[in-house]
Structure formats: C-alpha cells, structure tokens
Amino acid sequence: MSEAQRRPTATGRAVAIGALAVGATLLVLLIAMLADAGRLRAAANTPGAVRDRAAIVRLAGVTDLAVSSSSRWLRHPSVSEPGAAFSDAPAMFDADPAGAAVPLPRALYRGASRMQIDVRRSAAP
C-alpha cells in the first residue's frame, strides 16, 4: 500500500464522515440508554419506593410477582409445595412453558368454582 493510496478521496471522505456520524449516533444512543437505566434504577430505590415495596412484601408475606396466575406454582413459586404443577386442576397442563403457547381449556374449571361476583356502584362520581 503506497502513501498515495492511503490518501482519502473526496468520496472516501464523505463515506468516512457518514460512518463517523452513524458510529457517534449509536454511541450517544447507547450512553443515553445506560443513563435512562440508571435513572430508573435510582427511582426504584428512593426511600419512598423501598418503603412501599417493603410494605407490600410484608403484607403478602412473599415477594412473588403477580406476573402469572396461570398456576399456583407460577403465582407463588416460593411457597408452592413440591408437585404443585400437577395439583391445580384435573388433567392440568404444564403451564410453563407450554402453557404460554397452548392455553388451558377453561372448561376444565367450569363447575370447579361456584363463586359469583356482582358490582354495586357507589353514588359518588
């Protein structure tokens, strides 16, 4: 590679500037992403947020997340008894991961509960 070949042409310079711009934009976006993550982490750890979280966990007695109530062992994995996967309903499917793709036939639960719920609106607006 000779010295002359190493000298960038006008088109080469434009490409280099474009690439630098793309690279710089990506870097700035990555830094912004990390800053956003840091901001959200700080917000989740303010004294008020920590106190609220502690109150909820102490109230419920468990720290399980209400992300899935498909099954007892998914809603409260920490306190489910061994074998819970098989004791929720007759012919209970494996709800994790197959339950995510194949929904449980709700007919299985029909008749399993005779609970009714009615809502009575308050007079206040």
Added chain:
Amino acid sequence: MKRQRALAAYALGALVRRRGRSVAVAAGLAFVVALFASVLFLGDALRAEVEAGARYVPDLSVQRVVAGRPALLSTDITTSVRRIPGVRSVQARVWGYLYVPPISANVTVIGASGREALVHATLVDGRAMRAGERDACVLGAVLADALGVRAGDEIALSSDVGGASSRTFVLRVVGTFRDGSALRTADLLVTSDANARALLGVAEGFATDLAVTLTTPDEARVATEKIARLVPGARVIDKLLLRRSYALTLDGRGGLLTAMLLPALAALLLLAWDRLTGLSEAERREIGVLKAIGWEVSDVLSARIWESLIVAFVGAAVGVLAAYAYVFLAEAPGLAGALYGWSALYPPLRLTPQVDAAQTLALVVGVALPFVAVGLVPAWRAATLDPDRALRGGA
C-alpha cells in the same frame, strides 16, 4: 495507526459499494442480538425485582403438606412455635386463591388483620384499610379494572352458589393499589382475616401458614428442625431457600428462552460464513487489482476484518438498543406472553432495567468476536488469492 485508518476507510468504502449485503447482514445480526438481549434484560430485571423484595419476607414460612398438597395449619401451634428459643414473633396468616368465573381469573385473597397499617396512603387510590375494619377491602389495580370497580364501590361475593354453604356478603372497595406496585398487587384482594376465611372457606382456628420472625436469622436451621418436630407434616421454607427457589425459577425460564434462540444465532453465523466465503466476481477482481498494485496479504486481511468489525458493531449496537426499547419502553409484547401464560390478570410489565456499561460492552464484544472470527478464514482466502488468476476470473 495511519495505515489502519486508511484500511478502515477502504473497508467503509467497500461496505458502501456492497450496501445491500452489508445492510442485510447487519440487520440480521441486530435482530439476533435484540432477541438475546431482550431475554437477558427481562430476566435480569425480574430477578432484581424479586431480590429487592426478598429481604422483607419472614425468616421462616411454615406450611403443612398432606399427601403432597398444602393443608391448613391449626393456629393452636402458634403458641408452641413462639416458645422455641430464638423465635421473636409468629403470625398465623390466612390467604389463598379464589377462582372467579365471571372474569375467568384467579384472585389472591389475603387476610390482613393486624397488618392494615402496612397498606398506607401512598400505596392506594382511595384510602387504606383501618385497623379492625370489617367488610372493607383493597383491590389490585388490574383486578379492579377487570371487575370495573373503583374506590367507593361495593362488590357482592356469593360463595358456593346453590351449594349447602351458600352465602353472599358485600365488601366495600375502600381503595385500589396504585400502578407502581402492580407487579406484586395486580390480582390481590386484601381484606380482614374474617372475610378472607369466609371467602376461602378456612375455618376459625386454622390458618394457611405461619410467618415466623427470628431474633437471629442465622439460626434458621435450628429453628426449622425444632418446628419440623413440633408440627406434623411441616414444610418450613427459610428465606435463603426461598431466594434460591426464585433464582432457579427465573434462571430456568431465561435459560429456556435463550436456548430456544440458539438456532437463530447459529443460522445467522452460518449465513455470515456463507456470504463471506462466496466472493463475487467483482470482489475477486477488486482483490486482484489491489494485490497487483502492491497490497500485501496483511492489508487485504486487515481490510476484511475492518469490514466485519464495522458490521458487527453496528448490528450489535442497534440490537442492544432495540432490545432495551422493546423490553423497557414497549413492555416486551410477545415475550411477556411467555411469562403471563394464560393468566387473566397480569400487570403491565414495568420493570427497572439492570443494564449497565459492563453488560452492554459484554454483549457487543460477545457478538463482534465470533462474527469477526467467522469471517477470518474467508478473509484469509481472499487475501491469498493469486492476483493474476483473480483478474482473469479464475478461482
């Protein structure tokens, strides 16, 4: 340095000349990185959320298991457990699940008598429960939405309709949990112990489990053994065991999803190998010209490595950014479904990101390195082409 800058500039030019292929490979790489990073970000955020609450759970939770199923505990044993040295307090808890057919949902009912003060004003819209207040309840926001109720409304629950113990009772919804705690409260119905007993069919004198607080948490093992001797069929879960259980559950789920994505990564690397191995006629001619005008093998090799590095960096960076936006801004539509299962009540997945600079760097480098490595052999083959044969169009 100057030489490398010139080679990088040449690589950029080459990428622009073959922009279709460059964009396709970078987009494929970004897609695979986004899939991997999404699973990683989601798993880390869930694990951190659980960990953040784990320190507030009781030191020991005592259950009773009969025939492999949870059974109710007699509250009589609380006095005996309280007498065990090292036990500071024992609380008999009444809680359980209620399937409500009208909304096809499982509701978690929690009896909170004696713990009403925990539901303080900042947690709820409406008002908190008052100590000793009967017939009041606080609902999770998602449950309240599903029922279409708000603070001030009443819900009339009829248990065992048409059955021998049929009973209807009315609860006033005094408040609903705010969205900020939805990850833990989405499906909760918090009410007095008496109401929880009536709803769940737990007779007086029995409890779902016991929450035990120890004076020295390090003595959990000793206390566990003593409780096990005291309570027939006892299953004692200590905080440490509980944390391990969470880690296993979440790691298992994250690992499973990651494993499902491995074929995608393998397919992309295979594609990259295939694309980089097969030199087009124009590329062959270009290399021939370069070598004829004095480029060395190391120059051609470096230029090809620069090409791979640039594509890998752009693809990985775009992938990481897309994953962050997908998980934390869009709340992971699709992927969240794998967590929700067929639940009818689930909270919006507003998680706290745990992404840091080290993880981002590891992701970008972890993708760039194998990608450049895959391109090395084809780059070497291109660099060692005989200029005369390359220009004449030979292999």
